[in-house]
Amino acid sequence: MNETVDAIGVCIEKGKVNKSSSYPIDLQGQDGADELTLQALTQNIAPDEILKTCNDAMQRIGDKFGRNEVFVPELLMAAKAMNTVMVHLKPFFQAGSIKTKGKFIIGTVSGDLHDIGKNLVSMVVEGNGWEVIDLGVDVKTAKFLKAISDNPNSFVGLSALLTTTMANMASTVKEIKMEYPKTTVIVGGAPLSEESAKIMGADGYAADPQSAVLFLNRKIA
Amino acid sequence: MHIELSQFEIDENTFEVTINYSDIKFDKNDIGNTIGYSDGKLPPHFEEMIDQIITRFPKKCNINAGYRLLNLQHSTDRKDGLLIGNKFFQMDKIVTSQLKKANKAALFLCTIGNEMELWAKDLSQKGDSVLAYLVDIVASSAVESIADILHNRINQAASKLGLNVTNRYSPGYCNWSVAEQQKLFSLLPNNFCNISLSDSSLMKPIKSISGIIGIGTKVKFSQYICDRCGVNDCTHRVYLLSKANKANNIVL
Numbered sequence: 055m056n057e058t059v060d061a062i063g064v065c066i067e068k069g070k071v072n073k074s075s076s077y078p079i080d081l082q083g084q085d086g087a088d089e090l091t092l093q094a095l096t097q098n099i100a101p102d103e104i105l106k107t108c109n110d111a112m113q114r115i116g117d118k119f120g121r122n123e124v125f126v127p128e129l130l131m132a133a134k135a136m137n138t139v140m141v142h143l144k145p146f147f148q149a150g151s152i153k154t155k156g157k158f159i160i161g162t163v164s165g166d167l168h169d170i171g172k173n174l175v176s177m178v179v180e181g182n183g184w185e186v187i188d189l190g191v192d193v194k195t196a197k198f199l200k201a202i203s204d205n206p207n208s209f210v211g212l213s214a215l216l217t218t219t220m221a222n223m224a225s226t227v228k229e230i231k232m233e234y235p236k237t238t239v240i241v242g243g244a245p246l247s248e249e250s251a252k253i254m255g256a257d258g259y260a261a262d263p264q265s266a267v268l269f270l271n272r273k274i275a
Numbered sequence: 276m277h278i279e280l281s282q283f284e285i286d287e288n289t290f291e292v293t294i295n296y297s298d299i300k301f302d303k304n305d306i307g308n309t310i311g312y313s314d315g316k317l318p319p320h321f322e323e324m325i326d327q328i329i330t331r332f333p334k335k336c337n338i339n340a341g342y343r344l345l346n347l348q349h350s351t352d353r354k355d356g357l358l359i360g361n362k363f364f365q366m367d368k369i370v371t372s373q374l375k376k377a378n379k380a381a382l383f384l385c386t387i388g389n390e391m392e393l394w395a396k397d398l399s400q401k402g403d404s405v406l407a408y409l410v411d412i413v414a415s416s417a418v419e420s421i422a423d424i425l426h427n428r429i430n431q432a433a434s435k436l437g438l439n440v441t442n443r444y445s446p447g448y449c450n451w452s453v454a455e456q457q458k459l460f461s462l463l464p465n466n467f468c469n470i471s472l473s474d475s476s477l478m479k480p481i482k483s484i485s486g487i488i489g490i491g492t493k494v495k496f497s498q499y500i501c502d503r504c505g506v507n508d509c510t511h512r513v514y515l516l517s518k519a520n521k522a523n524n525i526v527l
Contacts, residue, residue: 078320127409130404165454165476166477173404192475219453
C-alpha cells in the first residue's frame with residue numbers, strides 16, 4: 055500500500071488531526087490526517103482506498119477501546135482526525151464515486167439527556183462509512199418514527215444511560231417494530247445487556263461503538 | 276476537613292446553603308478514574324486540557340444548593356417504598372434498606388448552573404469534541420463535589436442534634452425510577468436552587484443533582500454501597516469506588 059495512505063491510517067488511529075496539532079506527542083511537527091489526505095488525493099490515490107484505510111484505522115482504535123486499552127478522549131481524537139479526512143472526501147461522496155454503506159438513525163431515548171455514548175457511536179459509525187442521522191437526546195418515539203419514514207431502509211440505534219429509562223427504550227423499540235417491522239433496531243448503553251435487548255425486541259445489542267459497527271456491517275454483508 | 280459554610284432558613288425547615296467554587300477540590304486522579312485511566316495514567320495532553328478547564332471553572336459556575344427536612348415514615352399498607360412528607364416514594368430495596376431506620380429525610384438539590392453545559396455544547400458544535408467531553412467530565416466532577424459538600428453540611432447539622440445521616444440517593448439510580456423526581460420536586464419550593472424539572476423528569480440545568488438523605492439515630496453512612504446493585508457500568512459507581520478507595524487508603 056502507498057506510504058501516504060499508510061500514514062493517514064496511523065494519524066487516524068493516533069488522533070493526529072493536522073500538522074499544528076500538538077497531539078499525540080510522538081507525532082508533533084509531522085503532517086496530520088488533513089495534510090496527508092490532500093497529498094494522497096494529489097497523488098491520484100483512489101478516494102475509496104483512503105476511506106478503506108480510515109475504516110480499518112477506526113476499527114483498530116475501536117477494538118482498543120473495547121479492550122479498555124484506550125478511553126473516550128483517544129477515541130474522540132481519532133474520530134476528529136477521521137472527520138478531517140471526511141471533509142476532503144465529501145465531494146467524492148457527493149459525486150457518487152464513493153458510496154456510504156447506508157443510513158443510521160441514532161438518538162438517546164426519551165427521559166435521558168446523556169449523549170457521550172451516543173456521540174461516540176455516532177462518530178465511529180460515521181467513520182466507518184455510514185451516513186449518520188443524529189436525533190439528539192431525550193428523543194420521543196414519534197421523532198424516531200418520523201426519521202424512519204423520511205429515510206426508508208435506514209438502521210436505527212437507541213441509546214440510554216439511566217436504568218430507569220430502559221422502559222422508555224423498550225416502548226420505543228416496540229412502537230418502531232409495530233410500524234416498521236423490517237427496520238433493524240440496535241440498542242446500547244450502560245444498563246443494557248444482550249438479554250435485555252432481546253427482551254425488549256431489539257435486533258441487536260452493542261456494548262461499545264465498535265460492536266455497533268460490526269453489527270451494522272454484518273447486516274449489509 | 277472542616278468546611279465553613281453558611282446556611283439560611285428560607286422557609287420552615289427549608290435551607291439554602293452557600294457554597295463557593297473555592298470549596299471544590301478538584302482531584303485529577305478522580306477525574307482520570309472517571310474517564311477510565313488508573314491513577315497517574317492520565318495522558319499529559321488531556322491533563323493540560325483539564326487544567327485549563329479547571330482554571331476557567333470559577334467564571335463558568337453559578338452554584339446553588341439547599342435542602343428541606345421532612346418526616347420519613349413507613350406506609351401501613353405498602354412495603355415497596357417510604358412516606359416522605361405527604362408523598363409515597365416507590366423505591367427499590369437498595370434504597371429503602373438504607374433509609375428505613377431514618378425518621379427524617381433531607382430532600383436536597385444542588386447545581387453548578389448552566390454555563391459549563393453551554394460551553395461544552397458550543398465546543399461540540401465547533402468540532403472540538405475532546406475538549407467538550409472533558410468540560411462535561413469536569414462539570415460532573417464539580418457538581419458531585421458540591422453534592423459531597425452539601426451532604427457534609429447536612430451531616431454537620433444532624434450531628435449537632437446527635438443524629439446520623441445515610442448515603443444520598445437520587446431518582447434514576449439504584450433502580451429508583453427517574454419519574455419519582457416529580458414527587459421530590461413537588462415537596463420543594465418552586466424553582467428551588469434555580470433548578471426546574473421537565474415533564475420527562477430531567478433537571479435544568481443538566482449539571483444538577485437531586486436526592487434524599489435519611490437522618491436519624493439508628494442510621495449510618497456506608498463507604499461503598501454499589502455492590503448491592505447490578506449496574507456495573509454506572510458512572511456513579513466509578514465515582515463512589517474512587518472515593519471509597521481513597522478513604523480506605525487514608526484509613527490504612
